[in-house]
Amino acid sequence: MITLALSKGRIFDETLPLLAGAGIAPGPAAPSSRKLILPTGDPQLRLIIVRASDVPTYVQYGAADLGVAGKDVLLEHGGEGLYQPIDLGIARCRLCVAAPVGFDYANAVRRGARLRIATKYLKTAREHFAAKGVHVDLIKLYGSMELAPLVGLADAIVDLVSSGSTLRANHLAEVEEIMPISARLIVNQASLKTKADRLEPLLEALGRAAAASTEATP
Numbered sequence: 326m327i328t329l330a331l332s333k334g335r336i337f338d339e340t341l342p343l344l345a346g347a348g349i350a351p352g353p354a355a356p357s358s359r360k361l362i363l364p365t366g367d368p369q370l371r372l373i374i375v376r377a378s379d380v381p382t383y384v385q386y387g388a389a390d391l392g393v394a395g396k397d398v399l400l401e402h403g404g405e406g407l408y409q410p411i412d413l414g415i416a417r418c419r420l421c422v423a424a425p426v427g428f429d430y431a432n433a434v435r436r437g438a439r440l441r442i443a444t445k446y447l448k449t450a451r452e453h454f455a456a457k458g459v460h461v462d463l464i465k466l467y468g469s470m471e472l473a474p475l476v477g478l479a480d481a482i483v484d485l486v487s488s489g490s491t492l493r494a495n496h497l498a499e500v501e502e503i504m505p506i507s508a509r510l511i512v513n514q515a516s517l518k519t520k521a522d523r524l525e526p527l528l529e530a531l532g533r534a535a536a537a538s539t540e541a542t543p
């Protein structure tokens with residue numbers, strides 16, 4: 326049996342067409358069914374539904390052979406025990422610094438001001454600001470980062486942005502892009518050896534499906 330870990334929402338929704346492209350019909354049950362283990366049309370492949378930030382952990386320990394996780398999540402996890410063969414090109418967005426409209430971020434950085442930054446991406450944010458030589462106090466949050474500057478918890482946030490509509494709705498603006506983000510297929514390193522006969526064709530098929538859909542919508 327091969328186990329593929331996915332998170333609900335856009336990762337699940339955007340991985341299904343790739344599985345279909347690899348000839349794997351989704352199981353009868355959608356994740357809305359509250360089931361956490363879903364069969365697929367391939368009796369040798371099942372899906373498990375976990376929190377986005379837990380996908381690398383399930384794969385690292387071999388509870389899942391494969392998983393789909395955003396680059397944001399993989400950077401925070403560190404990638405230990407994971408083989409990362411394919412950028413699937415799905416769940417695209419960017420990791421950004423955002424601040425209230427009117428906050429002169431570039432000037433604050435130039436002056437060497439100490440900035441309070443709220444984020445769930447502590448590791449990536451720490452590395453980003455250290456590389457720029459910007460002094461920051463990082464405040465760990467688990468969600469709704471946009472709120473933090475509005476109530477004086479932080480000067481700015483580090484968060485994912487796609488359309489920018491959530492930022493605009495909260496009178497925030499992107500002041501710096503840290504990196505583009507997309508979801509990657511990750512594989513347990515031991516599974517890759519012990520289940521190579523079943524995993525290799527699947528990796529190849531998913532890679533082809535991802536390349537085909539990236540060509541269609543670059």
Ligand code: ATP
Nearest residue numbers: 334335376377378395396398416417418485486487
């Ligand atoms: P959790 O619910 O466990 O806190 P989450 O809120 O990060 O996780 P999602 O919002 O489903 O879960 O995001 C899953 C992944 O999708 C992220 O890790 C990121 O790679 C990508 N993603 C997040 N936000 C966006 C976005 N606005 N546009 C495109 N992709 C995104």
Ligand code: MG
Nearest residue numbers: 334377468469
């Ligand atoms: Mg979310």
